[in-house]
Amino acid sequence: MRIGGMEKENFKKNETNIVYGTVDANESRNLLWNARYKSPNLPFPLGVHKQFEIYLQQSTSAYRRVLNRRIEVLSFEQVHESSREPAILSGYRPDVCTVSEAFLSLISPTNETLNFWSHFLAATYFIVRFQHLYEKYDFWNDVYVWPLIPYFFAAFLYPFMSSLAHGFSCLDFNARHICFFLDYGAISIYSFGSALAYRAYVFPANLFHIEFERSFLYVAGASSIISAVFTCYSRFIPDEKRVLQKTLRIGWFAVAYIWTEIPLVSRIATCSVNEMSETSILMGESPCDMSATYHYLQMAAMGVATFCYATHIPEKFFPGRFDLFGNSHHFLHVFGVLATHFQMQGILIDVDHRREFLTENDMLLDSFSGLLLPLTVILSIFLVLFSFSLYVLFFYDIENMPVEKKRM
Numbered sequence: 425m426r427i428g429g430m431e432k433e434n435f436k437k438n439e440t441n442i443v444y445g446t447v448d449a450n451e452s453r454n455l456l457w458n459a460r461y462k463s464p465n466l467p468f469p470l471g472v473h474k475q476f477e478i479y480l481q482q483s484t485s486a487y488r489r490v491l492n493r494r495i496e497v498l499s500f501e502q503v504h505e506s507s508r509e510p511a512i513l514s515g516y517r518p519d520v521c522t523v524s525e526a527f528l529s530l531i532s533p534t535n536e537t538l539n540f541w542s543h544f545l546a547a548t549y550f551i552v553r554f555q556h557l558y559e560k561y562d563f564w565n566d567v568y569v570w571p572l573i574p575y576f577f578a579a580f581l582y583p584f585m586s587s588l589a590h591g592f593s594c595l596d597f598n599a600r601h602i603c604f605f606l607d608y609g610a611i612s613i614y615s616f617g618s619a620l621a622y623r624a625y626v627f628p629a630n631l632f633h634i635e636f637e638r639s640f641l642y643v644a645g646a647s648s649i650i651s652a653v654f655t656c657y658s659r660f661i662p663d664e665k666r667v668l669q670k671t672l673r674i675g676w677f678a679v680a681y682i683w684t685e686i687p688l689v690s691r692i693a694t695c696s697v698n699e700m701s702e703t704s705i706l707m708g709e710s711p712c713d714m715s716a717t718y719h720y721l722q723m724a725a726m727g728v729a730t731f732c733y734a735t736h737i738p739e740k741f742f743p744g745r746f747d748l749f750g751n752s753h754h755f756l757h758v759f760g761v762l763a764t765h766f767q768m769q770g771i772l773i774d775v776d777h778r779r780e781f782l783t784e785n786d787m788l789l790d791s792f793s794g795l796l797l798p799l800t801v802i803l804s805i806f807l808v809l810f811s812f813s814l815y816v817l818f819f820y821d822i823e824n825m826p827v828e829k830k831r832m
């Protein structure tokens with residue numbers, strides 16, 4: 425707000441003649457606002473150092489208020505059947521919570537706190553990794569590194585969507601379904617992003633220029649779109665048809681993962697000295713040998729994540745002991761992110777060391793497959809998610825929606 429010259433003068437004069445009374449936070453905030461911008465004739469004109477003191481006092485007490493507030497945590501019996509997790513007995517948030525309760529649950533100990541932070545921090549980490557790469561490569565002019573853009577977008581998106589889903593799915597029942605549609609969609613996009621990066625940098629020489637290589641990305645793209653449709657649709661399948669429900673949800677992700685891993689396994693099994701680039705000859709190793717360790721670690725981490733998710737170990741043997749920390753869903757998140765980290769390390773080694781080899785042997789990804797195909801797949805998956813969300817919001821009787829586990 426503009427203040428005139430005369431008012432400004434009075435304001436300065438008043439500000440230097442401070443008498444600071446005991447006032448509550450709201451009153452002092454109003455006085456401060458008035459002293460600065462409104463009336464030059466205040467009963468309590470405030471000096472700069474006192475203003476700072478008040479700001480400090482207010483912000484500290486607001487911070488304390490947030491920290492002292494705790495979201496109501498509930499036990500297994502107190503929440504709806506759809507919110508319960510096997511062998512997790514306490515730490516539940518209310519079935520439907522307010523926005524402030526959802527935020528509070530992220531800084532208070534509930535059984536979603538670690539799920540949120542593990543994936544939120546991972547998403548932040550992947551952004552930082554990409555920022556470093558942006559400084560290293562010329563993304564504007566170097567077509568060779570373009571496939572890294574959709575790959576890193578996918579690697580960021582799935583933990584980010586998952587953290588949103590875990591943090592805010594309690595807002596209402598519609599929000600829960602939409603959050604998990606986004607979560608499934610992001611995993612499908614990540615599945616295609618991995619296939620794209622493998623085709624661009626990891627593919628073994630023995631699989632190039634054959635039908636498998638020509639169809640690899642199209643099959644991976646179609647399979648990602650189908651997995652998005654199936655996983656979203658699985659939320660409408662009643663619990664009595666649990667086998668069909670699980671087959672649609674887990675089965676298609678497994679199919680997509682196995683298809684994506686075929687070239688990687690083949691590459692590791694047939695590490696070839698033909699791949700040696702100038703740089704790696706100096707180091708005495710082929711790019712395959714250099715990246716293989718990370719690819720093994722990726723598969724091992726993914727194995728641990730899947731095992732924990734499928735078996736509910738360790739909470740299955742100690743119900744109630746791992747409600748807030750150390751349960752199978754936490755292992756799924758942490759080892760899932762580690763798998764992505766190791767995959768990224770392996771891919772980036774190949775990006776640096778296979779450029780020459782891939783160029784000389786006419787194995788580079790064309791710009792359609794490198795950028796337009798991923799764009800098509802990503803937009804198609806978002807269209808699927810949008811359609812399911814519209815259906816839930818406007819056409820589906822949410823009361824009749826089958827009882828459904830809340831997490832993926």
Ligand SMILES: [Zn+2]
Nearest residue numbers: 539586831832
């Ligand atoms: Zn999760």
